Amino acid sequence: MSDTAATPQTAAPDAAAPRRNGGDLAVETLHALGARTVFGIPGQHALGLFDALSRSPLEFVSNRVENNAAFAADGYARATGEVGVLFLSTGPGALTSLAGLQEAYATGVPLVVIASQIPLSGLGARRKGMLHQLDDQKASAQNVTKTQHTVHHASGIPSAIQDAWAEAVTVPQGPVWVEIPQDVLLGGVEVPRVQDALAVPYDHPPRAELVDESVRWLRDAERVAIVAGGGVRRSGEAAQESLREVAELLQAPVVCSPGGNTAFPWEHPLSLGGWVEDRHVTDLLEDAEVLLVVGSALGEVTSNYFTLEPRGRLIQIDxxxxxxxxxxxxxxxxxxxxxxxxxxxxxxxADETARPAERPWHGRTSADVVAEVNAKVTARLDAQDLGRERRLMADIRAAVPTDMQTFWDMTIAAYWGWNCWDAQEGEFHSAQGAGGLGYGFPAAFGASVGLASAGRDARVLAVAGDGSAMYSIAELAAARQHDADVTWLIVDDGGYGILREYMEGTFGQATATELARPDFAALAESFGVPAETVEVEQVGEALARALAGSGPNVVVVRTLLRMWAPSHLEEAVPVDDAGLDPAETTRPEGPTA
Structure with missing residues (x-):
């Protein structure tokens, strides 16, 4: 039904016209705030929301599992820079979404989550036989959302959603939970149609005395290094340009965290790329007199699994x-x-003494030190049996257009990607925030939907292992239904590859890591999704074909990938198991592998 038909009229009401309800207030507010797309699955207590969608210009994307719907809303938000919107049903539906929301919460992705609730009369009670009831549904979301709200009256719906939107886009960004009882959604309303809504993020500038103190530290140090995290990337191009200028003014080497990929150009002479998990890079960070960490918690991966021990002063901006x-x-x-x-x-x-023309790093220029560290990283990889892995990553990079967005599940290929994937003019997205399985494909699906609705090139790449692929395989149906331009690369190694490697390295054997799995290509085709299975040497050509296609498609490669060994476990240069001298293996430019 058109907007005009849903607008209140001055004449006598038409008895045949649908009655507006609380659900209308919710979707009208979302549309007024700028939402274009909603992800989710209908549910009994949420029917008022879905009835209202039929009178709204909002596009509804029908997922198959609530957790994947949360991942899809996350991918939409990351790809478009907009707020992702998620509709959830009560109880099981709401709970099933929590692992997906944990990733958005950990990574700072702005989502507005509208969850239904049991009728008002049952809130706070424990009624026997009330379907989907939880003792405290809002409490279930407390660990994975910034704030949680319950709306008790229809007139409060617009303000609650408007406040939630402002909270979601305020740094640190993240998901915000709003739950609305069934009878509030279904009840008729006299509240006028929502025509405009404003949600302004709260401002978080730095305090002047802390900026002054930071400059004093940086001015007096000869060796400054920078860790650029996801906060820089989420702050946009202006922040990335400021980072580049700070690095050049200080002649400071820069390494990007996995979440900070693209925050600093990898071809820059001060760039250490993304090799946060390499001991040579960690050594350089430890040697800095001042380590400037921007937009990163220095968490497990970025701190090289908590082995980073800075010997100098540390400035942390977050x-x-x-x-x-x-x-x-x-x-x-x-x-x-x-x-x-x-x-x-x-x-x-403004401080001339804080930006000399060059800062000697033990008598060498910063650019020379960066080049030396990058060469050490490459040499360390050359000394290990990693030809297959390096070739695969190089072939994927060569096949993917420079401006394409990619989404990576928790798989060995993603661990490589965290360190060696140069996103170039595109964007690199992964589930490193919370580390749950199943992120890659539904997030890429949501991203493609969002890019298409914004009139942008919607083709994206998802990368997953066979273990994580099974978490999200049902979303092939959603991708087919919505004709999303998603290419899904599944690296099938017969089990949970990274866990297999961890266990073998720690205990000498792996337990419960091997998996029976389907013929992924045949399964994809049963959904009406084109697919092919190729050898590892054929991945580049297969991806090029798939990325040139339309709608969803799948490429499966059956191969066993390995991680690189830590520096203290380096071995003599072998011939790798693909029969190649690692020094002759194709790899991306610079320190990547």
């Missing part, structure tokens, strides 16, 4: 106050990464 000084003593600056970097640029420009 919008999330709970991460400051959590892992190391720091000068903690609670601020939006972009605003803090802009303030540092202004202060460093």
């Amino acid at each position: 919008a999330e106050p709970r991460v400051l000084e959590t892992n190391h003593p720091t000068l903690g600056v609670r601020a939006d990464a972009g605003q803090a970097l802009a303030a540092l640029v202004d202060a460093l420009r």
